Amino acid sequence: MLKVEHVTKYYGDFLAVDDLSFEVKPGEIFGLLGVNGAGKTTTFRMIMGLLDMSSGSITLDGKPIDYDVTDQIGFLTEERSLLTKMTVKEQCLFYGTLKGMSKEKILSRLDELLARFEISEYKDKKIKELSKGNQQKVQFITAIINDPRLLILDEPFSGLDPFNVELFKREIVEMSQKGSMIIFSSHRMEHVELFCKKLVILLHGKTVLKGDLKKIKQDYRKKTILIKGDVTKEEIEKIDGVVEVIEKADELEVKIANMDVSEKVFHKISKKKDITKFVVEEPSLNEIFIEKVGESYEK
Numbered sequence: 701m702l703k704v705e706h707v708t709k710y711y712g713d714f715l716a717v718d719d720l721s722f723e724v725k726p727g728e729i730f731g732l733l734g735v736n737g738a739g740k741t742t743t744f745r746m747i748m749g750l751l752d753m754s755s756g757s758i759t760l761d762g763k764p765i766d767y768d769v770t771d772q773i774g775f776l777t778e779e780r781s782l783l784t785k786m787t788v789k790e791q792c793l794f795y796g797t798l799k800g801m802s803k804e805k806i807l808s809r810l811d812e813l814l815a816r817f818e819i820s821e822y823k824d825k826k827i828k829e830l831s832k833g834n835q836q837k838v839q840f841i842t843a844i845i846n847d848p849r850l851l852i853l854d855e856p857f858s859g860l861d862p863f864n865v866e867l868f869k870r871e872i873v874e875m876s877q878k879g880s881m882i883i884f885s886s887h888r889m890e891h892v893e894l895f896c897k898k899l900v901i902l903l904h905g906k907t908v909l910k911g912d913l914k915k916i917k918q919d920y921r922k923k924t925i926l927i928k929g930d931v932t933k934e935e936i937e938k939i940d941g942v943v944e945v946i947e948k949a950d951e952l953e954v955k956i957a958n959m960d961v962s963e964k965v966f967h968k969i970s971k972k973k974d975i976t977k978f979v980v981e982e983p984s985l986n987e988i989f990i991e992k993v994g995e996s997y998e999k
């Protein structure tokens with residue numbers, strides 16, 4: 701298990717990460733989220749042992765992360781770190797060797813991964829000759845060449861088309877099912893929502909929201925009701941506790957302050973004959989993120 705406990709990082713006088721704690725168990729995909737400058741990269745670098753923390757502790761399976769365990773970690777950085785004059789094979793040999801793998805092991809694993817990512821024909825091509833999406837695949841292959849127990853993915857889908865996003869997703873889920881611990885960071889909340897059961901949201905280094913995504917959604921008071929049928933925006937807007945009504949192509953999206961309001965809305969439309977849909981939806985992570993981060997921004 702990865703344990704981050706009360707970690708704080710100062711750059712000089714500047715507090716970049718403030719008392720951060722979370723855990724990632726084998727098989728879990730954990731979301732580390734935040735707006736630009738929130739402290740994510742700083743946290744990743746501390747986990748990787750590339751940056752000293754000011755206080756706190758980070759352990760993998762009870763041991764501090766040092767040179768001995770870095771070969772069990774894979775890191776896909778947001779800023780691309782490919783050695784573009786090398787061929788795909790040379791680059792993987794370079795990183796695989798750094799992770800303590802034998803040449804035979806690297807080459808067999810590379811063949812397997814190139815086939816899985818459908819780029820076997822690029823093995824001896826220079827990285828600079830590849831498209832952005834294929835460079836991203838090579839970057840990902842490099843990060844997982846050592847079949848890491850702990851994998852850190854910072855914006856892994858950048859530059860990928862929807863088909864390749866699916867390919868990456870499949871690979872990430874498979875790795876977690878095999879027992880890897882995965883930390884996933886992205887500004888795309890719909891991606892985070894697909895994978896992460898637990899998450900933390902940082903703002904200016906401080907934790908503004910943390911926990912189980914399902915529970916966070918249940919506890920979030922504001923809900924959305926979708927109504928289809930013969931009812932007007934104006935009728936619903938009049939109900940006390942209705943925050944906003946948005947007219948969609950063939951339905952109304954009603955934002956309510958809390959679950960009690962849904963009963964009032966239901967009562968209103970239950971008198972009508974031709975309502976074909978009434979669904980109370982959980983909020984999206986995007987909505988929660990914007991509200992939580994927005995609230996704290998204003999403090």
Ligand code: ATP
Pocket residue numbers: 711714716734735736737738739740741742743778
């Ligand atoms: P982004 O999403 O933009 O990549 P981030 O969440 O990864 O942002 P960090 O790069 O960890 O954020 O930066 C956190 C804060 O620490 C920022 O205010 C940044 O300016 C500051 N910072 C980062 N590195 C240094 C450094 N070497 N010296 C001083 N301040 C730094």
